[in-house]
Amino acid sequence: MxxxxxxxxxxxxxxxxxxxxxxxxxxxxxxxxxxxxxxxxxxxxxxxxxxxxxxxxxxxxxxxxxxxxxxxxxxxxxxxxxxxxxxxxxxxxxxFSMGLIIPTLLVWGSEEQKRKFLAPVLKAEKIAFQFFTEPQSGSDLAGIQSRAVRDGDDWVLSGQKCFITGQGDPDVLFGPLVTDPNAPRHRNLGFFIIPFPSKGLEMKRQNLLSGHESCFFFMDNVRIPGGALVGGDHQGWQVAGTTLEIEHGGRGIAFPRDEALSNLIKYSRESNHNGHTIGEDPILQQKAMEALINSRIHTLFSKRNYWMYQARQEMSYHGSQNSMYGKVFRMVNADLARDIMGMNSLLDDRDPRAPFEGKAEAYQRSSLVGAHPGGTVEVQKVIIARRIGISRTRERAAATPSTSGVSGV
Ligand SMILES: Cc1cc2nc3c(=O)[nH]c(=O)nc-3n(C[C@H](O)[C@H](O)[C@H](O)COP(=O)(O)OP(=O)(O)OC[C@H]3O[C@@H](n4cnc5c(N)ncnc54)[C@H](O)[C@@H]3O)c2cc1C
Structure with a gap:
């Protein structure tokens, strides 16, 4: 083969x-x-x-x-x-858009919504941010508390969202809000496309450890038109499932590049350590090769998922496996990089001695922060357990453009 x-x-x-x-x-x-x-x-x-x-x-x-x-x-x-x-x-x-809005609208959007919301994102005219996490509902996404109340043809929104990634200002926000507070979990949400700016919608910024800008949003009676609801009034959990399926790695990547690994190998090949290259040191060589294999395994998961997705194969735990492994191996490789590069791995781009213009140090930060978005390592394991049928609850993969048969994946 x-x-x-x-x-x-x-x-x-x-x-x-x-x-x-x-x-x-x-x-x-x-x-x-x-x-x-x-x-x-x-x-x-x-x-x-x-x-x-x-x-x-x-x-x-x-x-x-x-x-x-x-x-x-x-x-x-x-x-x-x-x-x-x-x-x-x-x-x-x-x-700059959170591209996850695209498969979500392809599966769930009406023709009018595809023309109105999808086309400007695909043409890069408008920027969309993913509007999911709330202070009390990160891993427990179904515990969302922000409300959407029908008022005539409109919806009126209140509540707050946090840790929303994006540089610059968004044009639209997409995500679930509670449409029926009396309904059981998973049947109480609607999924909305919310224009920004809107009256009553405030955005505040915060810098994360990684250098990513993160936004907090506060909604105080924000009025949006009825046509902004994607799917049915209480179908928000299923619609959000499509977004998350792709975010977890269900679409794979055709060519995952690991610049941190390439740099580590280059450093091992070229840096001098007591008259030898780092790669010639038997202990450090073991560590560098462990990092290499970790990265290659992730590449294989990513390519497998890309192939399965394009071939419209039924997927189950594959996305979460890719996500979980990616998050874990980056943290492990950051540890290995510290063992191999020593304190040099912690010199940032203000220091002329910093390897790779500070990228090695940036990796130390981003590998930690990267363990959270789109579901933590533990949450991905919960999903895998549910999908292979060893958990208290069982679940199947959410619909994606690949499995729901829409044209263009
Ligand atoms: C860089 C970055 C970018 C992000 N971008 C976005 C974005 O664009 N849009 C958006 O909506 N959100 C975004 N987020 C938020 C992200 O989705 C949440 O951080 C994530 O879902 C975890 O939620 P939490 O931070 O509230 O942690 P919590 O849910 O409070 O979890 C805390 C700890 O408990 C563990 N835990 C929780 N539940 C379980 C369980 N059932 N079993 C075992 N362990 C469990 C978790 O693994 C974690 O270690 C981003 C976050 C980061 C760090």
């Missing part, structure tokens, strides 16, 4: 087209310092990418596999794989 991707002549030509375009259109100083993530972007870099994303979207390269009729690329998984590889190589900053 061969796990390598093979590309046709046409696909290699497409790769060249993408590579040449990025070379000509993305100056070095605009490339991400942190792989594809958007941590700590200076204002001028953020503005550059806001405009560039619109151009990439118009070429069909920003959201390649999603339907063309709503502003996606209408391209194949092979195109997406090539684009992911080239974007990673060129350190392209990814779209």
């Amino acid at each position: 061969d796990f390598r991707y093979h590309y046709t002549k046409e696909q290699e030509e497409f790769r060249k087209e993408v590579r040449d375009w990025l070379k000509a259109n993305v100056p070095d100083e605009m490339r991400s310092r942190h792989g594809g993530s958007f941590q700590d972007l200076p204002e001028h870099v953020y503005k550059f990418w806001r405009e560039k994303h619109k151009v990439l979207a118009a070429k069909g390269w920003l959201y390649p596999t999603y339907p063309k009729e709503y502003g996606g690329g209408g391209l194949s998984a092979n195109h997406e794989t090539i684009l992911t590889e080239e974007f990673e190589r060129a350190r392209v900053v990814r779209g």
Whole structure:
């Protein structure tokens, strides 16, 4: 069996087209310092990418596999794989929207909602943030308390959300709110697309340890139109399930890149330790190879899920397994990096001696913070147990564009 991707002549030509375009259109100083993530972007870099994303979207390269009729690329998984590889190589900053809104609307949105809410996100004209967590409901998402009350054709919202990721200002927020406080858990939520700014909706920012900006939102009688409800009045749990299925890793990644691992191997190969490279030290060599294997296992989970998703295979524990393993291995590899690099791994980008311009230190922080979003390590284990049928409660994977048969995955 061969796990390598093979590309046709046409696909290699497409790769060249993408590579040449990025070379000509993305100056070095605009490339991400942190792989594809958007941590700590200076204002001028953020503005550059806001405009560039619109151009990439118009070429069909920003959201390649999603339907063309709503502003996606209408391209194949092979195109997406090539684009992911080239974007990673060129350190392209990814779209600022929480892209999870896309599969959610593809599965649950009405035609009108797809045109109104999905198309502007796919075209990078509007930015969407994921509006799920509340002070009392992180892991226990079903314990959401923020309310949505019907008033004529409108809904009136009150409550608060926290730890919402995003740089710049959003145009819309998407997430569940309580529509029936008397109904049992999981049957008491509606799922809404909320315009920002709106009267009565306040946003406050906080910096996380990782350098990510995090937002807190406060809703005080925020009025939104009836057409902002996605799915039925009490279907919010099922709609949110689609968002979470993808967030947990159910779509996989065609080309997961682990820059921290590449840097660690480079450091082991090149750094001098008592006249030898670090890689020649028998103890440190063991640690570096443990980090390498951890990373490779995660790559295999990610690629397997990507293949299963594109092949429209039924999935169960696979997304959460990918998420859980990813979170754990990054923390383990951060420990290994400290063993290998010593105090150098803790020098930040203000110190000229910092390896990889401080990226090694940034990894120490982001690997810890990254254990939380979209469900912690423990929560992913709970989901896996439910799905393989050894838990008190049992559950199946939520609907995704892959399994619900919509066009464009
Ligand atoms: C970097 C970052 C980005 C984020 N981005 C977003 C975003 O864009 N939008 C959004 O809505 N939210 C976002 N979040 C919030 C995130 O989803 C929550 O932090 C997460 O769901 C955990 O909730 P909590 O922080 O309230 O922890 P808690 O739920 O209070 O959990 C505390 C601890 O208890 C453990 N625990 C809880 N329940 C169980 C259980 N049943 N079994 C075993 N252990 C359990 C947890 O694993 C954890 O270790 C983000 C968080 C971070 C850190």
